[in-house]
Amino acid sequence: MKQNKLRITLYALLLTILFSTLSIQFAYAQDDIPTDDEVNEVAKGLYCPVCENTPLDVCPTEACKQWRDVIRTQLAEGKTKEEIEQYFVDYYGDRVLAEPPRTGLNWLVYILPPAVILLGAVLLFKNFQAWTKPKKTESVSSQERSASSSSDKYISQIEEELKKRK
Amino acid sequence: MLAEFGYGVLVVSFLVTVYSGVAAFFGVRKNSASLIESARRAQLLTFPLITVSSFVLIYLLVNNHFEVSFAYEVTSRSMPTYLKITAWWGGQAGSLLFWSWLLAAFTSLVTLRKWDRDIEFLPWVIVVSAITLAFFLFMIIFHENPFTRYWLVAGNVVESMFKPTVEATIFTPENGRGLNPLLRHPGMIIHPPMLYLGFVSYVIPYSFAIAALITGRTDDRWTRITRRWSLWAWLFLSFGLVLGGRWAYDVLGWGGYWGWDPVEIAAFMPWLTGTAFLHSVMIQEKRGMLKQWNMVLIILTYALVIFGTFLTRSGVLSSVHSFANSPIGPFFMGFVTLTLVVSVYLLIRRWNDLRSETEMKSMLSREALFLLNNLLFIGILVVCFWGVIYPLISELATGFKVTVGPPYYERATGPLFAGLLFLMAVAPFSAWGHSTLQTLGKAIWKSTLASFVLTIILFFTYTQNLYAIIGFFLVALAIFSTLHEFWRGTIARQKTQNENFFTALSNLMMRNRRRYGGYIIHISMALMAIGILGIELFQKETQGTVAAGEALNVGNYTVEYRELASWDVPSDDVNYTRAVLDIYENGIYLGQLYPRIDYFYDAEQTMTIPGQRSTFRDDLYILLVDWQPASNTGATFKIYVNPLVNWLWIGSLLFLLGIIFAAWPDKELEPVKVKPSAQQTSAAD
Numbered sequence: 001m002k003q004n005k006l007r008i009t010l011y012a013l014l015l016t017i018l019f020s021t022l023s024i025q026f027a028y029a030q031d032d033i034p035t036d037d038e039v040n041e042v043a044k045g046l047y048c049p050v051c052e053n054t055p056l057d058v059c060p061t062e063a064c065k066q067w068r069d070v071i072r073t074q075l076a077e078g079k080t081k082e083e084i085e086q087y088f089v090d091y092y093g094d095r096v097l098a099e100p101p102r103t104g105l106n107w108l109v110y111i112l113p114p115a116v117i118l119l120g121a122v123l124l125f126k127n128f129q130a131w132t133k134p135k136k137t138e139s140v141s142s143q144e145r146s147a148s149s150s151s152d153k154y155i156s157q158i159e160e161e162l163k164k165r166k
Numbered sequence: 167m168l169a170e171f172g173y174g175v176l177v178v179s180f181l182v183t184v185y186s187g188v189a190a191f192f193g194v195r196k197n198s199a200s201l202i203e204s205a206r207r208a209q210l211l212t213f214p215l216i217t218v219s220s221f222v223l224i225y226l227l228v229n230n231h232f233e234v235s236f237a238y239e240v241t242s243r244s245m246p247t248y249l250k251i252t253a254w255w256g257g258q259a260g261s262l263l264f265w266s267w268l269l270a271a272f273t274s275l276v277t278l279r280k281w282d283r284d285i286e287f288l289p290w291v292i293v294v295s296a297i298t299l300a301f302f303l304f305m306i307i308f309h310e311n312p313f314t315r316y317w318l319v320a321g322n323v324v325e326s327m328f329k330p331t332v333e334a335t336i337f338t339p340e341n342g343r344g345l346n347p348l349l350r351h352p353g354m355i356i357h358p359p360m361l362y363l364g365f366v367s368y369v370i371p372y373s374f375a376i377a378a379l380i381t382g383r384t385d386d387r388w389t390r391i392t393r394r395w396s397l398w399a400w401l402f403l404s405f406g407l408v409l410g411g412r413w414a415y416d417v418l419g420w421g422g423y424w425g426w427d428p429v430e431i432a433a434f435m436p437w438l439t440g441t442a443f444l445h446s447v448m449i450q451e452k453r454g455m456l457k458q459w460n461m462v463l464i465i466l467t468y469a470l471v472i473f474g475t476f477l478t479r480s481g482v483l484s485s486v487h488s489f490a491n492s493p494i495g496p497f498f499m500g501f502v503t504l505t506l507v508v509s510v511y512l513l514i515r516r517w518n519d520l521r522s523e524t525e526m527k528s529m530l531s532r533e534a535l536f537l538l539n540n541l542l543f544i545g546i547l548v549v550c551f552w553g554v555i556y557p558l559i560s561e562l563a564t565g566f567k568v569t570v571g572p573p574y575y576e577r578a579t580g581p582l583f584a585g586l587l588f589l590m591a592v593a594p595f596s597a598w599g600h601s602t603l604q605t606l607g608k609a610i611w612k613s614t615l616a617s618f619v620l621t622i623i624l625f626f627t628y629t630q631n632l633y634a635i636i637g638f639f640l641v642a643l644a645i646f647s648t649l650h651e652f653w654r655g656t657i658a659r660q661k662t663q664n665e666n667f668f669t670a671l672s673n674l675m676m677r678n679r680r681r682y683g684g685y686i687i688h689i690s691m692a693l694m695a696i697g698i699l700g701i702e703l704f705q706k707e708t709q710g711t712v713a714a715g716e717a718l719n720v721g722n723y724t725v726e727y728r729e730l731a732s733w734d735v736p737s738d739d740v741n742y743t744r745a746v747l748d749i750y751e752n753g754i755y756l757g758q759l760y761p762r763i764d765y766f767y768d769a770e771q772t773m774t775i776p777g778q779r780s781t782f783r784d785d786l787y788i789l790l791v792d793w794q795p796a797s798n799t800g801a802t803f804k805i806y807v808n809p810l811v812n813w814l815w816i817g818s819l820l821f822l823l824g825i826i827f828a829a830w831p832d833k834e835l836e837p838v839k840v841k842p843s844a845q846q847t848s849a850a851d
Contacts, residue, residue, distance in 0.1 A: 036709035047569045053427045058420035098571035105563055109556050109570060113578055117545040124541055128534060131526030
């Protein structure tokens with residue numbers, strides 16, 4: 001059974017190579033040959049280990065071209081996007097994926113930023129509560145301060161003017 | 167000989183810099199005016215010295231001195247002179263020299279201009295700047311020397327500053343490798359200096375902040391003195407980022423302007439803290455609050471600037487291995503850590519003196535909303551920093567590298583940017599000190615209504631995508647409410663001052679430059695958001711191989727392949743391959759586009775130049791991916807339709823105008839306005 005599958009795969013591979021060497025117009029007339037768009041759709045989410053931070057669909061290097069051919073072959077075999085991604089992960093490791101898989105230590109990637117932001121929000125909120133408790137002594141100095149600033153005067157002037165209009 | 171001279175001058179400038187820092191330090195400690203003056207003069211000497219050294223380097227670059235390794239790496243015979251000059255910052259060693267040159271210039275500007283007025287801070291400013299400059303010069307002299315030369319030693323080529331052995335002779339390669347062709351684009355020629363101008367400008371406010379911490383001046387004197395510096399720093403940094411985006415769009419050939427690459431993020435991070443600082447520093451000036459927080463922000467900005475300089479040029483963060491092997495990696499990290507630790511120590515020492523002078527009164531007050539804005543900016547910073555650093559952590563902990571790519575950044579920062587848009591709409595209407603939901607609601611309901619109407623129209627005519635709908639609503643709200651704010655102020659002024667509308671508007675803006683410059687920036691940010699939403703959510707693409715006379719379709723566009731030509735231009739040392747395409751929209755002929763691939767013989771590298779047709783509605787962006795040279799009949803094209811992306815560039819232009827408007831010096835008014843209020847605050851303390 002397994003051998004059979006292997007044989008079919010090899011056969012498909014051979015056929016694909018054969019097709020791709022034939023005239024391009026001919027190849028594109030065939031429905032079962034994946035289009036560039038279908039290949040790019042998968043390649044978009046993959047990163048080769050050599051070209052840092054360049055997704056596979058736009059990477060101009062020869063190595064990446066070969067990877068795209070691998071994707072084309074596998075698509076022709078009927079593999080899904082997930083299966084192809086898994087194939088590359090098995091061969092080259094998690095780094096080919098655009099994001100770390102959500103397992104083990106990698107959870108830190110997804111948890112830490114929201115946790116820090118949440119913590120910041122909580123701290124800010126607590127401080128707000130502490131600050132907004134009424135304190136009589138402070139209000140005087142703050143009035144002095146706002147009076148000293150020319151642009152604040154301007155704002156209050158605008159505010160007053162708006163009140164008058166209402 | 168010349169290279170040795172350039173290097174020698176560099177060594178002298180290093181020694182002078184160290185002297186100026188040490189003399190300034192002991193000058194203040196021992197209260198010796200003459201020592202301080204001597205430190206100042208030494209500091210002023212650094213600029214001409216580094217200028218001479220830079221001139222020597224430029225001379226070597228321009229005159230094809232390929233025996234100098236830096237000249238070999240970044241120039242070639244076919245490069246025009248202006249490009250050879252700009253190659254100064256085209257490689258790491260030269261760019262570090264450029265950085266140092268800028269820092270020497272800026273510090274000299276500060277010590278020359280207002281020496282008597284700011285005498286209490288300036289010796290410390292010299293100390294901080296000298297430490298920074300000495301570090302950079304040290305890195306250049308010992309690790310990234312642009313003056314090293316090639317030597318022939320027993321048939322082998324060796325790179326060394328001085329003659330390695332007695333028999334060694336200078337080796338001069340026939341031609342240089344030439345600047346990376348990607349960097350020969352006009353955008354890329356100005357992009358690095360803009361970024362560096364921004365980076366280095368931030369050293370000045372940082373130096374004043376540290377000076378304030380050391381001298382114990384707890385008022386807002388340091389922020390007032392450096393207000394313009396931080397604005398100009400922000401201007402240059404923003405301009406640098408925008409240029410970088412435009413360059414990527416025009417040259418990198420992936421249909422985008424921003425790829426969340428660590429190098430881009432390295433320049434973006436100081437911008438984030440710088441933007442947060444720009445806002446929160448206003449709270450300190452108006453309300454005497456957040457002094458500690460502003461210190462934290464400027465310290466962070468400085469650390470990120472050093473970190474960014476190092477990251478943008480070295481690429482060492484690509485793996486733990488390359489970091490450890492890089493001669494400069496550990497030094498840079500060591501320096502960043504050291505300055506952070508010392509700065510934080512100084513801050514903690516003054517922590518209690520920097521308490522707020524007033525208290526927050528309402529959660530909807532302007533200062534409270536500014537704090538929320540700071541939280542969002544810092545949130546984006548955390549996302550960015552963590553995304554850049556995590557691959558290293560993973561490699562250290564598990565031995566495996568991972569990629570943290572665009573999906574992570576987009577998902578994590580999207581809501582935060584949306585929050586910023588919302589704050590941009592609301593915050594201008596809240597008052598300093600106190601605001602309630604009622605007053606805010608009253609001020610904003612008209613803009614909200616208008617935005618709703620517009621969004622509903624968009625829903626029926628343009629898109630049903632939920633993210634787009636939310637995004638467009640927020641953009642509309644930000645623009646309408648900001649315009650309303652202009653309107654409100656102008657009408658108020660018209661009534662009180664009896665002026666006509668346009669006089670009132672122009673007087674209103676001229677008298678509150680920072681405020682209305684800020685509003686222009688807000689509108690431009692909203693316009694940029696339109697472009698980002700367009701390209702992120704609605705980009706269409708297709709790729710295909712066609713023979714002459716055949717066409718590819720994407721969206722409403724039809725792209726018909728006519729012909730292709732390939733030719734050499736020996737004077738440029740470049741081979742050009744250019745396709746000719748007919749463009750139709752809904753069957754109507756629009757004209758031709760010419761996507762191109764340039765092959766640079768000297769650098770053995772290609773550059774993909776897209777054919778672009780830009781309108782307010784969308785960009786048609788076509789790349790020549792491949793062609794068949796034998797038959798010359800078939801060629802592969804990648805076609806993008808990037809909706810609304812032009813608004814990103816329109817927004818960028820308005821953005822620059824806004825900052826220039828806000829930062830333009832009005833020298834005559836400044837001393838009169840600043841001095842009394844500064845004295846007032848210090849007297850109040």
